[in-house]
Amino acid sequence: MTTQDKSSYLRRVIAACIAGSLSVPAALNAQPADNPEIEEVVVTGSFIRNSAFAQNNPVDNVTQAEILESGAPNMGNYIRDLTYTQNTNTVANVNAGNSGGQSSVGTTFNLRGLGENSTLTLMDGMRSVDPAINTLLPDIAIDRMEVVLDGGSALYGSDAVAGVVNLIPIKSFDGIRTRVSHQRSESGDFEDNKLGILFGRQFGNGLNWVVAGDYARTTPLMHFERPRSLRADYGWTTSGGVGVWRELVGGTPDPGEIHGGRLVAPSLVDPDCGAFNDVTDFGQVNNNPSGIRLGSNCYFNYGQQWPLAEGKTEANLFQHLSYELPSGVVLEAQMSLASRESENHNTLTYHLNVNNREALVVPAAHPANPFGVDVGPWAWRPFALSGTLPSFADPATGARKQTYEDIVQRYKVGARYDITDTWTANTYYSSQRQHRDYNAHMINMPHLAAALIGQGGPNGNEWFNPFGSNDPRSQFYQPGVTDNSQELVDWIAPTVPFRTSQRELTVFEVNATGDLYNLPAGMARMAVGYQMRDIKEWNNANPLAKARRDYNSSIIDTPPTDRNYGSSVQAVYTEFELPLLETVDMQIAVRHEDFTTYDLQTTTPKVAIRWEALPTLAFRASVGESFLAPTPADARPFDPNENCGEIFFGADPITGGTLQGGATCSSGNPALAPETSDIWNVGFTWEPNDALSLSLDYQSIEYTDRIRTIGTEDVVRIEFLEMLRAIGSSEGAYDSTPGSATRSAANAWLAAGGSPLASVTRARDTQQVQRVVRQAKNVSSVWIDLFDMRARYTMDINNLGRFTTTLSATYNTKYEYADGGAQIDALGRQNALTGVVAPVPELKSQLRLAWMRENQSASFTYSYQDSVIFDDRVNNLLTGVPAPSDGKVRHWSIANAQYTHVLDQFFDSEITLSAGINNVFDRLPQRLPVLGGFESRLHSPWGRQFWASVEWQPF
Missing domain, CATH: 2.40.170.20 (TonB-dependent receptor, beta-barrel domain)
Structure with a gap:
């Protein structure tokens, strides 16, 4: 007997019992006078009082x-x-x-x-x-x-x-x-x-x-108060306050709007990446403030800024x-x-590719620009552990401490x-x-964009230095030139109660x-x-x-x-x-x-x-x-721009890379059963x-x-499986290496619109995940x-x-x-x-x-x-x-x-x-x-x- 048949049979049995019970007249007045009075208690699991030593339900x-x-x-x-x-x-x-x-x-x-x-x-x-x-x-x-x-x-x-x-x-x-x-x-x-x-x-x-x-x-x-486990923590990301940049071609600064240009390879690592790490032990607080350089990445260890108990x-x-x-x-x-x-403690600021890569411009004329060309952030966040931090930063860890x-x-x-x-x-x-x-501590995006082109601060004439040289420990630090004033930083990073x-x-x-x-x-x-x-x-x-x-x-x-x-x-x-x-x-x-x-x-x-x-x-x-x-x-109702935050972990099976640095958002689903x-x-x-x-x-x-709110990795995997079915490949046969036959077919599938079942936004040139929308x-x-x-x-x-x-x-x-x-x-x-x-x-x-x-x-x-x-x-x-x-x-x-x-x-x-x-x-x-x-x-x-x-x- 199937589950559906069992359910129908059970309902019929109950209906018959109810009908038989309700057919008895004057039931409410029935009470034998010789019934002895017993102790009655109410136990969760039944509305009927009884005195049994064991219940019908566990x-x-x-x-x-x-x-x-x-x-x-x-x-x-x-x-x-x-x-x-x-x-x-x-x-x-x-x-x-x-x-x-x-x-x-x-x-x-x-x-x-x-x-x-x-x-x-x-x-x-x-x-x-x-x-x-x-x-x-x-x-x-x-x-x-x-x-x-x-x-x-x-x-x-x-x-x-x-x-x-x-x-x-x-x-x-x-x-x-x-x-x-x-x-x-x-x-x-x-x-x-x-x-x-x-x-x-x-x-x-x-x-x-x-x-x-x-x-x-x-x-x-805080996690740094348990250094033993913190030293094992996969609590690092490729985006830090000392970050990675790329040359920006054809971009026009427009604070609050997109610049319209494109970022071109190769990646440009901030010269200060890893240069002034006075504390390198992963188990200690404020470790590796200038990041950790491996290849063309500059890793930031954010685990130290998270709590084990709020x-x-x-x-x-x-x-x-x-x-x-x-x-x-x-x-x-x-x-x-x-x-x-x-x-609530967490990383001081997040790194979101959609905003950083599409809207922020650091011109060649910026007084602290070490690259000599217009650049845009590739893997960077405004604040981490170096330089002048917003006033709301936790002095112990540099974390964003928000109360609610x-x-x-x-x-x-x-x-x-x-x-x-x-x-x-x-x-x-x-x-x-x-x-x-x-009491939310935020980053004002137009203010940040304006400050990067020298139009920041209350008077509209200050430069914000996004590079490692804003920290006094940097060899490139110049007082009054590369540092960021507290007034400017707080103008960019306000507190908004709501x-x-x-x-x-x-x-x-x-x-x-x-x-x-x-x-x-x-x-x-x-x-x-x-x-x-x-x-x-x-x-x-x-x-x-x-x-x-x-x-x-x-x-x-x-x-x-x-x-x-x-x-x-x-x-x-x-x-x-x-x-x-x-x-x-x-x-x-x-x-x-x-x-x-x-x-x-x-x-x-x-x-x-x-x-x-x-x-x-x-x-x-x-x-x-x-x-x-x-x-x-x-x-x-569905809204792809609700409740967005940073993706901290996960692999992208289509590109073979990671999901770190992208945005993950959650939205509604009116079609739920x-x-x-x-x-x-x-x-x-x-x-x-x-x-x-x-x-x-x-x-x-x-x-x-x-009903499950699909996780970020799950959404990306749904897209991956849809792609395999579309190109006629299997998971074992798929090769994510650029130039392979299956990867080329995947690129063509993505260019044609990709999966209608998975809400994933990818970069046009690299196919890297920029945003994932999760739904229940x-x-x-x-x-x-x-x-x-x-x-x-x-x-x-x-x-x-x-x-x-x-x-x-x-x-x-x-x-x-x-x-x-x-x-x-x-x-x-x-x-x-x-x-x-x-x-x-x-x-x-x-x-x-x-x-x-x-x-x-x-x-x-x-x-x-x-x-x-x-x-x-x-x-x-x-x-x-x-x-x-x-x-x-x-x-x-x-x-x-x-x-x-x-x-x-x-x-x-x-x-x-x-x-x-x-x-x-x-x-x-x-x-x-x-x-x-x-x-x-x-x-x-x-x-x-x-x-x-x-x-x-x-x-």
Whole structure:
């Protein structure tokens, strides 16, 4: 039976069950008087309350105590170590660009490594305008975290392809609790500090109020502070502040416009390239300021200017107010505000061929021109490490340090009430908003062009020297002649504050659940609901780009404009719990969503069965579908000049050269279809006594039509494959050498227009890539089979205390993907050259040993993940670092230790003192000849860290 046939059959089964259930009259009033009252709880994964010890779906519950005892400095690092997550954003490293960029800011869940947008993250059951964990709740206000480890679209709608995460806040508290924590690396170059306060009051008249806030400061960790990995980093480019030029023939300077000339060979290397490198060690800051000369290239080492963790300052405020009326109706109001100010470090300026080569002219008459002819830049950037730098440059590294602030506001009002004796309902309305304000440090393109011809500065009469002689260390330096004044540099490189984006989300939802009717095996239950959500997005182009004055946006093309898009969704859903036998019940759920903006409709079903073979042993099985609709931003109109930046790495298979120095831009794709997944799961939970708990699940996932923003290298490869088909050649037979038969055929194909499927712009004479436009597309599929296991055993040993051992593991038996072609095995591989999947170790596990005795506790946690096959390109031209001798990115293991002592009679208060060591054995990442110098998606660079926290709670 095909997947489509299975889906149709599943829908028919569900429709029959729904029709049969709704045909029973007066179902809502059915409630046997002799039914004993039982404790009922709501667990993420179902809207129906039940008291079963094991759920129909695989669910992991994480308490605040477990998070604290892990010693993780923040939620992002805790999430990274969970066995069922992959490629979590905690390390800022460009190495992760292919399968999800990493910034270390705004960590979100990435279940199974299927992408952060494939996991639906909720806060108290409510969708969030920003799913980043560190803006949802203050850590001190988290009661628990529930993770549903299979698809949840049948209940929760779009985005729940890989699963659902629900952060549940503390809603009832009486008193005050404060917590302060400090963590730092052993070398003292990285700190994480946090202060949290929780206050609650139960007024006794049905009014309950909880308010919590925290403030956190994380210092940046720059790559030069980890010289060991920096020395292996493929963080160099052929374009630097001391650069390479070519003679310009027929060009006419016209600041802000193209010059109309052409650059002719040979390349002219700045005489100062490599001439004044007082620091040459790649592991040190400000190394090789005048570049490194190899042949006709002058390389610039930019890796030293990038962070491993961005500095950030975060503040969160949360409050929950509930009031129970005499009628039993409970009114609720929630408010949360979050602010996150981040420090973004990157190279001071980018090199874009489209602008540099088409618009900039250095005339022969320039007082610092060493070549005696008109020249234009071939591989050059305005500022790097030499000469006078813009005032906004980081004094430590010369990096461009830009701050941006994310503000998130959430408001929610709702009510819980009884409809009948057996039916309860919940209604809420939520309004949320997120915006980002950016202090962008830019280059004014017309100002730069004017300054190169002696018309720069506020008075329009200054020359800007683009050569190495602008640095006092140069042998050609002449004060007052070759130097650049700070006033001139800042005129060329201004700071432009603007709001880059804004997002608004409104949600209205009403649902009801209760008894339906008595079946021979017990009471059938039902839940029904309706949801309306509306999302609006605004993306603003930077002011210089809109005015065609920005160095990072092509001045040749139509300038970018401010964009706004939105999506409106209407959804209805229903769920049934049907006892088939006394020990067997079935859960049936179906949800229909109508995306009115896209004229798109989806219906997703799910069926689950639970069999309690023994009072302590339950088996479960489920099968269902999930989907992920395109976001308004992904489905926005196409614009080839949006979100442009420099290409730092990659090979061009057509020319045999590199992609470095070209521009990469991203744009929308209004033709996107939704992603879909089919997931089935079988497992069991066994709890023979209070001491032992064991659960095991086997899961199979088929994830199709994945929406993926095509990477720069992928776009170029699509063009390459189109070219091979057009000229009738194969990849193995193609020869990129100029003059070969296949290269000549490729040149003719490019001259005739090239591929309509790949948005690649090339230079007319050399065919070198000048610009690549990336789009989100439905291009890939993923197939996964895996086992999830969790075991816990607790043992009391007389006066020695209680010992608890917990073992969690995820073992992948299959991880394959297709990206427009045949299925490819990704299991146990680094997957460095694809953007479809992240590195996939076969095994990821965690062992935790905990001890508790009276007022003392301690724990030791050991996290492990398998090695993977190294399949990245080796880039060691300058560093000489070899590829792994065994061809593997080695396994990774981290050990953490923690001790806590509670002073419960300390001046009418309780004080909890905790201390710990993370990475006890000071494990360092394996050095690799790749971007970043290590595999940041698997290994972490922090080294050994020490932490301490104090919690105070008066009686």
